[in-house]
Amino acid sequence: MTSLQTESKERIARIQWLELQKQLLYVQKNSKFYKQLFKVHGIDVSEIKTEADLKRIPVTTKEDLQGYNEDFICVPREDIIDHVTTSGTLGNPVNFLLNEADLERLAINEMQSFKMAGILKGDKVQITTTLDRRFIAGMAYFLGLRKLGAGIIRTGSGLPHLQWDSIERFKPNYLVAVPSFLLKMIEYAESNAIDYKNSSVKAAICIGEPLRDQNYDLNALGRKITELWGIELFSTYASTEMATAFTECEHHTGNHIQPELVYTEVLDEAGNAVKMGEIGELVVTTLKVQTMPLVRFATGDLVSYTNESCKCGRNTMRLSPVLGRKKQHVKYKGTSLYPQHIIDVLVEFNSISNFVVVVQKDENELDLLTIKISNSLIEVEQEELKQHFQTRLHVIPEIEMISDSEINNLKNPKGSRKPVLFLDLRR
Structure with a gap:
């Protein structure tokens, strides 16, 4: 557990705000896109002292990232070492680039996320998602587990036979998987007389699909998996643009933010903050990102949040599962x-x-x-x-x-x- 997440809410907010101010100064100096945006709106980020001041900065959209992609780059080209893409709203994938510091930040993010779900050095984790196809997540999981010191089995996506052969061969106690693929693994096991209920797997870190409802109870998909295969399921939420994961702890009451890595807002249609428990669009500012930092990036995802302290001892904001996309x-x-x-x-x-x-x-x-x-x-x-x-x-x-x-x-x-x-x- 990171020490900051168990500090007082006041200290968490103070440290997060300091990181936010550092990032604003960084983009004002290095980002062509934000230099122009701040100039047009008469914004000097050194004068942003409160959340009310922050709202003077317009939100950044995915259309902005697609239309002005090159203008978001803040580092010399020769420093860029990882090239990935994320889905675009205008038909074509959007380039997203990382330097060494960004990959290190990505590793720290995932290490802390895996720790939140209870994974320790000495555990073995089977990654059932792709590390290729310009996909950031598979690389993030590998880097985070490597930094944690856990054992890694890289099976990639699909291929239920390979998944079960690897489980039998290497005895992982955790999987990283899309929930619906877990159902395919169960179906394959039942069709091939595999004793999956007595396998080494005790839990799955689930990505890409919601597992819980707004009350944090398992939804239909989550219930179906656990009724068939009595493993523990951990929800996560992330995106390429954020390069940050929000993850459940063992109490399964929302996805914890990592306050030193991302600043979050949940806003209504008018751009005002919603109250705790109300549904709004998640807007994020990435912290400690060097290559393509984003300020007030509108994710399009609809969530609610709570600021109540968690039973695990963390005092960070927690997000609900994603209810849908704003445009959906x-x-x-x-x-x-x-x-x-x-x-x-x-x-x-x-x-x-x-x-x-x-x-x-x-x-x-x-x-x-x-x-x-x-x-x-x-x-x-x-x-x-x-x-x-x-x-x-x-x-x-x-x-x-x-x-x-x-x-x-x-x-x-x-x-x-x-x-x-x-x-x-x-x-």
């Missing part, structure tokens, strides 16, 4: 929905193993919600699904039966590094 809010038949609401209902319905959720505009420019599911669902089950939606969400979306191959084509668009369960065709 659906207003269907007068009811406000977010992707995770819909996905949870489908995961709960055991007869469905393959689906994709599609939202588009109808002829009246209203949101039209369609669930595309495998045509193996019989008529009685279709009616049960509609009733399930009515009970859980108070609305019934359109149900369309298509083949598994059509669903898989929709779920795996070209260039995507993970399955897409929610397709927004309104734009």
Whole structure:
């Protein structure tokens, strides 16, 4: 446990603010993008003394990062040693670059995240995510575990046979995995008479998909995994742009921030801070980043937060699971929905193993919600699904039966590094 996270809330806030001021001075001196932004808005960062002052700086969007990518670079080109990409809103991936100091920061971030989940030197961790394809996360996990001194098994993504062979061969006690892939591992184990319930694995650090609801209870996906395979599940939340992870401790009541590495705000539509427990957009300022630091970067992710002290002894802000993307809010038949609401209902319905959720505009420019599911669902089950939606969400979306191959084509668009369960065709 880092000492800062167990300090008083006042000291945490003071240290975090000092790091924020250092980063603002750094970008004002070195970032072409922020130099121009501050000039246009008449901002001298040395005069930013309070949170109210900070709000004078406009948020940075993903469109900014894509449109002015080169202008965010703050170090000489020859110092850049790692080149990755993140998904873009304008069609093409966005370049994101790191120097040696950024990789060291990334390693520290992940080391502290793994410690938060209880991983110690001497533990063995199997990484079931890719380290290639310009993907920052796999590299981050490797660097963090290496810094921690834990054993590492790099199996990469997919290949259930290799995963189980590695578990049998090396006896890892932790996995790093996308939750839905854990279900595929269970399915493979059951089909091949593998005694997975008595394997060496005791917990999984889960990435890419929410495991819990706003009350921190396991959602449908999390419950399904733990009912089948009694391992402990730890949620994490991260993004390439933040180069920072928010991770659960053993009490599973929100993802702790690392205050020396990121400054967080949760804002409403008007750009004002929401109250504790209310839903807003996460906006972050990365701290101690040298190559491509971001100031008030709007993540697009909708979360709530708590500032209450955690039972683990940490006094840091904790974030809820991501409810959805700001632009993915659906207003269907007068009811406000977010992707995770819909996905949870489908995961709960055991007869469905393959689906994709599609939202588009109808002829009246209203949101039209369609669930595309495998045509193996019989008529009685279709009616049960509609009733399930009515009970859980108070609305019934359109149900369309298509083949598994059509669903898989929709779920795996070209260039995507993970399955897409929610397709927004309104734009």
